[in-house]
Amino acid sequence: MNDDREDDFAEHELPHPDFRCGFVALAGRPNVGKSTLLNALIGVRLSIVSPRPQTTRHRILGIATSEAGQILYVDTPGLHRGAKRAMNRSLNRAVRSAISEVELAVQVIEAGRWTDEDEALYEALDEQKVPRLLVINKVDLTKDKAALLPFVAELSEKHSFEAVHYVSALKRKGLEALTHDIITRLPVRAPVFGEDEITDRSERFLAAEMVREQLMLRLDQELPYATTVEIEQFQDRPDGIAEIHAVIWVERDGQKAIVIGQGGEQLKAIGTAARRHMERMFDRKVFLRLWVKVREGWADDESLLKQFGYTD
Structure with missing residues (x-):
């Protein structure tokens, strides 16, 4: 976290002794549903969504405030491998910059799929030493939920995650447990934004x-x-x-x-x-x-x- 953000924290009062606040990156390869997840978590259609990969081109801050705390979700562009154009390289820099400034990262993947791009993002998160949760999205599209267990077991043998959550951002399933887990991992800190604010974007x-x-x-x-x-x-x-x-x-x-x-x-x-x-x-x-x-x-x-x- 940079000094400017620490100054922002000092501007607000702590609502109660256990109020928590922090920045959380939603990261993943293109088209895994990060923007849909952000919109579901904050309850507002903030980040644009389409079926096409690489829809998100900018870091977007989504603010979710509750009695327990304030989660500052950073929706990032998908991490691209073999980025040849200047815009793709810019998006990759935005992702790496975002994950260097958060207290917690949520790596989002599709149910049953782990690709080279997922691995590249995992390695980027590993370099930053940021705590990570794994969110397996689109579980509503998996007919045999039991088939996900060996998939997750194999992933967990080779990768380190604080916890694993199964969600459907589209159906808004599994979000309550995910939100609770995120809140408990953030520092006790005063809110950065007012309780009615949903983004810092104009x-x-x-x-x-x-x-x-x-x-x-x-x-x-x-x-x-x-x-x-x-x-x-x-x-x-x-x-x-x-x-x-x-x-x-x-x-x-x-x-x-x-x-x-x-x-x-x-x-x-x-x-x-x-x-x-x-x-x-x-x-x-x-x-x-x-x-x-x-x-x-x-x-x-x-x-x-x-x-x-x-x-x-």
């Missing part, structure tokens, strides 16, 4: 993510990975409506045409769905305008990645 950031989520859900093949979203304007008008102007960046002219769609129908559908999500999250009306622009090679340009918010 509405501007969340708006960009909601547009990108629709790109992930609505575009085919590899096209969603060639896109990113930049918010050029976010202001509250006198009539109480949030006016948001966003640019969808793509890498080629052909991609721009696909995002816009015939007669602009695809772009309109993306904007309508994103706006509805924004209005629910921000609790006010939203006027959203979208543009699609071409910036060749943006995902390999370190300076552009920083401009678009990809930081360690």
Whole structure:
């Protein structure tokens, strides 16, 4: 933990003598359900979700406050092996940075699967000497639950975890026991955030993510990975409506045409769905305008990645 965070802790009073608070990394390879798990644990749809791997590109802090304590969940991008593009390398740096600053790590895997990427993440956690819980997600998809026992036994022979939890983030099963276990492992400490706060991210950031989520859900093949979203304007008008102007960046002219769609129908559908999500999250009306622009090679340009918010 850095000194700035320690200063943040000092700003709040301890609600009771056994109140606990700390940072907990949710880590795993792409598409194991970390973002779905974060949303289930905090009870709010904060982190964007799609069936595609590598949907999460940023570290997102989700705050869950209860009488027992405050858990500061850090949802990380999936750890990539053989990352060739600058963006993938940036995401890997974000993961490694996140796990170096937490009191506890939760490694999330799919039921019955342990891949080379899972092993690489385990080794990264091992290097940081951070206590680890293993969460086996998507157990609802396993018909024979007894088959998981030898799988876990073999894993436990070769790897060291403080505890193992079986959960279904989608069905919200096993979360109460997991939450209790996490709380008991955090230090006695005053809360960092107010009890009603759910994230430290701005509405501007969340708006960009909601547009990108629709790109992930609505575009085919590899096209969603060639896109990113930049918010050029976010202001509250006198009539109480949030006016948001966003640019969808793509890498080629052909991609721009696909995002816009015939007669602009695809772009309109993306904007309508994103706006509805924004209005629910921000609790006010939203006027959203979208543009699609071409910036060749943006995902390999370190300076552009920083401009678009990809930081360690």
